[in-house]
Amino acid sequence: MNVGSLKRLVKRGFSSRWGWRLAGPLLRTPGVIVLTYHRIVGQDRSLAGVPVEIFTEQMRWLREHCDPIGPESLVERATHPTRARPAVLVTFDDGYRDLHDLAYPVLKKLDIPALVFLATSFVDEGGMLWTDQVNWAVLSTRRERVKLPWSSEETIPLTDSRARTALGERARAHLKILPDAKRRIELEALLAELGEVPPRDRQMLSWDEVRATLDLVRYGGHTHTHPILSRLDRAEADREIRTCKERILAETGRTPTTFAYPNGRAADYTSETQDILRQNGFTLVFSSAEGIADRQSDWMAVKRLSGDAPDIPDFAWLAAGLSKT
Numbered sequence: 001m002n003v004g005s006l007k008r009l010v011k012r013g014f015s016s017r018w019g020w021r022l023a024g025p026l027l028r029t030p031g032v033i034v035l036t037y038h039r040i041v042g043q044d045r046s047l048a049g050v051p052v053e054i055f056t057e058q059m060r061w062l063r064e065h066c067d068p069i070g071p072e073s074l075v076e077r078a079t080h081p082t083r084a085r086p087a088v089l090v091t092f093d094d095g096y097r098d099l100h101d102l103a104y105p106v107l108k109k110l111d112i113p114a115l116v117f118l119a120t121s122f123v124d125e126g127g128m129l130w131t132d133q134v135n136w137a138v139l140s141t142r143r144e145r146v147k148l149p150w151s152s153e154e155t156i157p158l159t160d161s162r163a164r165t166a167l168g169e170r171a172r173a174h175l176k177i178l179p180d181a182k183r184r185i186e187l188e189a190l191l192a193e194l195g196e197v198p199p200r201d202r203q204m205l206s207w208d209e210v211r212a213t214l215d216l217v218r219y220g221g222h223t224h225t226h227p228i229l230s231r232l233d234r235a236e237a238d239r240e241i242r243t244c245k246e247r248i249l250a251e252t253g254r255t256p257t258t259f260a261y262p263n264g265r266a267a268d269y270t271s272e273t274q275d276i277l278r279q280n281g282f283t284l285v286f287s288s289a290e291g292i293a294d295r296q297s298d299w300m301a302v303k304r305l306s307g308d309a310p311d312i313p314d315f316a317w318l319a320a321g322l323s324k325t
């Protein structure tokens with residue numbers, strides 16, 4: 001037996017009822033597993049996301065093997081963990097429409113609470129997150145080669161889907177490091193270079209859909225227009241955070257106290273960002289650094305784990321915080 005199939009066997013055993021119950025407490029870091037999802041995808045797989053059938057399997061597994069909680073229990077459960085049945089908090093970033101259409105029915109059936117972070121301008125006005133605009137434009141452009149606006153000597157051929165995906169990744173990586181005003185200008189130039197692309201149907205939640213899920217879903221902030229907060233000056237960051245809070249309160253009647261940083265790495269927020277969040281009443285803030293929420297957690301930068309796993313053995317492995325091994 002080779003190493004790959006041995007590892008597979010170990011993961012499969014670990015994800016089983018007895019494996020999880022017996023080996024889990026020994027291998028897992030005690031604390032709360034906070035899972036991150038973005039898009040859940042159904043028939044249309046043109047933009048990346050977790051397929052709904054895989055998501056459904058994951059939620060069934062969580063219901064059976066873990067203890068799904070809402071955000072109000074996070075600090076208590078993280079500081080007083082139980083070993084056999086770990087608490088899990090399911091979160092979604094950005095506020096995609098599929099939360100209502102695909103994820104909510106699954107969560108409802110299994111009675112699993114969720115926490116969703118909204119970039120409120122998209123709920124107000126529709127449109128796509130700029131990262132999705134880039135993805136969609138490179139995938140669907142009719143141009144066969146493009147010049148990057150920030151590196152005009154170079155022409156990139158778009159011969160196949162791999163070249164398109166690579167261009168999307170490269171463009172996003174470049175745009176994410178720019179000051180926000182410059183990012184907006186270069187984004188427009190890139191989209192112009194890619195030419196007209198077919199329109200997409202509505203991608204993000206509407207406020208009616210948000211309200212239709214309030215029995216099970218809590219909503220937190222994720223800024224108004226989804227800029228990376230460390231690329232803004234204080235007044236702009238304040239406006240993004242305050243507007244987001246006010247829009248959620250106005251539309252749901254509930255003051256949000258949770259928040260997730262766009263992009264979420266340590267370079268994407270500052271201590272000034274955290275000051276502004278505290279001043280606006282946010283007390284539980286999530287990053288995208290990998291880890292389990294436990295006694296040592298910084299509640300202004302709670303670590304999470306991506307729920308993006310191909311099957312249940314891999315999902316159980318990552319939920320235990322073992323994905324790097």
Ligand SMILES: [Zn+2]
Pocket residue numbers: 093094222226261262263
């Ligand atoms: Zn986001």
